[in-house]
Amino acid sequence: MNIEMTNIHKSFGTNRVLAGVDFDLREGEVHALMGENGAGKSTLMNILTGLHGRDEGKIVVDGQETYFANPKEAEERGVAFIHQELNIWPEMTVLDNLFIGKELTSGIGFLNMKQMKALAKEQFRKLAVTIPLTQEAGLCSVGQQQMIEIAKALMTQAKVIIMDEPTAALTEREIEKLFDVIRSLKKEGVSIVYISHRMEEIFTICDRITVMRDGKSVDTQAIPDTSFDEVVKKMVGRELTERYPARQPSPGETVLEVKNTSGKGRFENVSFSVRAGEIVGVSGLMGAGRTEMMRAIFGLDPLDSGEVWVRGKKVSIRKPDDAVKHGIGFITEDRKDEGLVLDFSVRENMALPNLFSFSSRGFISGKKEQDFVDTLTKRLQIKTHSSETQARNLSGGNQQKVVIAKWIGIGPSVLILDEPTRGVDVGAKREIYQLMNELTERGVAILMVSSELPEVLGMSDRILVVHEGRISGELDHEQATQEQIMTLATGGQ
Incomplete structure (x- = not known):
């Protein structure tokens, strides 16, 4: 799926969040979207998936001007969004969370538990997840809940997956497994929008990067054509001389x-x-x-x-x-x-x-x-x-x-x-x-x-x-x- 968003504007009351953003996504690529907190990254993706309407601008999907009415329609058309703030129903089981709103039924209308369990186990196997399907989701750690959300999106057979800080609560081992899954999805022609503040991940897994600042798109580059320092300067409008400020500790009692x-x-x-x-x-x-x-x-x-x-x-x-x-x-x-x-x-x-x-x-x-x-x-x-x-x-x-x-x-x-x-x-x-x-x-x-x-x-x-x-x-x-x-x-x- 190819997507092109041009000159997107959005305000909430008097608060202008987007002021002319250009963003495009090619089939089978991982495209990083970076910017300081409040730069408008999540808002841009919420507009793409129909959660918010745009004030100005145009969205073209596979050559057709397209505007999704809501996130459900976007998902049905092949665009899934894994949000930074997790959408977990804590009192429901892991299995129920995976299939909520997408339950599989038998020919006579009963839930096909056997098929749902088999699909869930297969997806968890691919992600190397070992959470019991019968466990209440609220008892899972934040990292486990993140993996449930990732599994849920992958099970929709999406053509585009938007990942907003997908590794924030994951261990190094889980991140590597997620990257393996992303590489496999790329080979199948799935496109990924990868929103993250972890620079090492961006340069490891992404093909291109678009930097946003103050509600505008500043630049889009192929990853091999840019650098850590260049991206930071575009994000914050200044150079950060040191990533970690020097410490001169003198511990007391x-x-x-x-x-x-x-x-x-x-x-x-x-x-x-x-x-x-x-x-x-x-x-x-x-x-x-x-x-x-x-x-x-x-x-x-x-x-x-x-x-x-x-x-x-x-x-x-x-x-x-x-x-x-x-x-x-x-x-x-x-x-x-x-x-x-x-x-x-x-x-x-x-x-x-x-x-x-x-x-x-x-x-x-x-x-x-x-x-x-x-x-x-x-x-x-x-x-x-x-x-x-x-x-x-x-x-x-x-x-x-x-x-x-x-x-x-x-x-x-x-x-x-x-x-x-x-x-x-x-x-x-x-x-x-x-x-x-x-x-x-x-x-x-x-x-x-x-x-x-x-x-x-x-x-x-x-x-x-x-x-x-x-x-x-x-x-x-x-x-x-x-x-x-x-x-x-x-x-x-």
């Missing part, structure tokens, strides 16, 4: 110490410490127990045994309120369901953990609250029409910045960051890294869980590697390599 902690069936006999002004990276394969450890420390899940010490004092953390009182903040990897109240405004989300700071005798000072929100919005360069904009209307990267802002506001002694730059563009990533450096300079201790090995190596002073619920090794920044981390993450020595 031990702020957080975890002793012999276990969570039944999740992790066992885990001990580590973090000092003031230090970034400790936590690496490992998906399902190894990294997130589960952090959730238990923060009181979201129970600790079955072990101790947590803050500044030399043993503390009891049974719920998140306890953690916050002891100066611990937690930026969750699942910003949509756990990090934000999507129907609340930017202001309300930022202020939520900090209301005590603006309150006096039970009353909230609106001015103090607004000053706080304005300061953090400016500091983190959050792109929003106003502080009263609902969080659900922000781009994924700007949603992530709001989550970070609300926890910075409590003035934490310890900040746990679980996949802090997931779905965030290269310019915003650097802003987050610089913010991490500023926080450590003020003495904040940071625990950073990340699936991106370059990020772990680029930002950590020490690295803890997790394998099957245990810490399999600890590496200093100077000695750590990707090979060493992967060896420890897979159970090697």
Whole structure:
């Protein structure tokens, strides 16, 4: 399928999102779409698939001017969209999620469970996925849910698949498997629109790249004809001299110490410490127990045994309120369901953990609250029409910045960051890294869980590697390599 989008414009009220975008897709190619958060990438694809109407411009599909009425019609015509924010029904089984709205029936109208299970198992086999089909989807990890969404799209026999940050929650092994599937689809003539902020992936799997900035298409190039630095400059309108800002750590006293902690069936006999002004990276394969450890420390899940010490004092953390009182903040990897109240405004989300700071005798000072929100919005360069904009209307990267802002506001002694730059563009990533450096300079201790090995190596002073619920090794920044981390993450020595 060949698609050509010309001079596409789109505004939401007074907010102009697209201001003349050109984009074309050829049969059997992987075409990268890159730009900072809020550049308009997802909006452009939502217009293609009929979720939004365009204000101006033309769309031609296989030589015919074509406008889909809605995403269902687009899918029926062979255009599938795997969204960054997952479309999972948590209380339904994995099998039900795969076939929702596309159930297979027998000749007399009953569900053909045997055929659906066979098709699902075959697709999971191709993706090397081992999730039980009878499991509730809500019990799956974010990475597993991502693989379910990918499998669902592949089962539609689509001619065009739009992938919006498809690897954000996947492990290196799962990413390689996905790339194998993409290469197979290319050979079959399937076209892929690949939206990602991971530059290494773009240069590994894509044929061409279109860069967007401020609602406009800046340039389209064949991948061999461009470079990392050139793409970044086009995206952000300036050069980023270093991908990871230099760190000069000078760790102080031990702020957080975890002793012999276990969570039944999740992790066992885990001990580590973090000092003031230090970034400790936590690496490992998906399902190894990294997130589960952090959730238990923060009181979201129970600790079955072990101790947590803050500044030399043993503390009891049974719920998140306890953690916050002891100066611990937690930026969750699942910003949509756990990090934000999507129907609340930017202001309300930022202020939520900090209301005590603006309150006096039970009353909230609106001015103090607004000053706080304005300061953090400016500091983190959050792109929003106003502080009263609902969080659900922000781009994924700007949603992530709001989550970070609300926890910075409590003035934490310890900040746990679980996949802090997931779905965030290269310019915003650097802003987050610089913010991490500023926080450590003020003495904040940071625990950073990340699936991106370059990020772990680029930002950590020490690295803890997790394998099957245990810490399999600890590496200093100077000695750590990707090979060493992967060896420890897979159970090697």
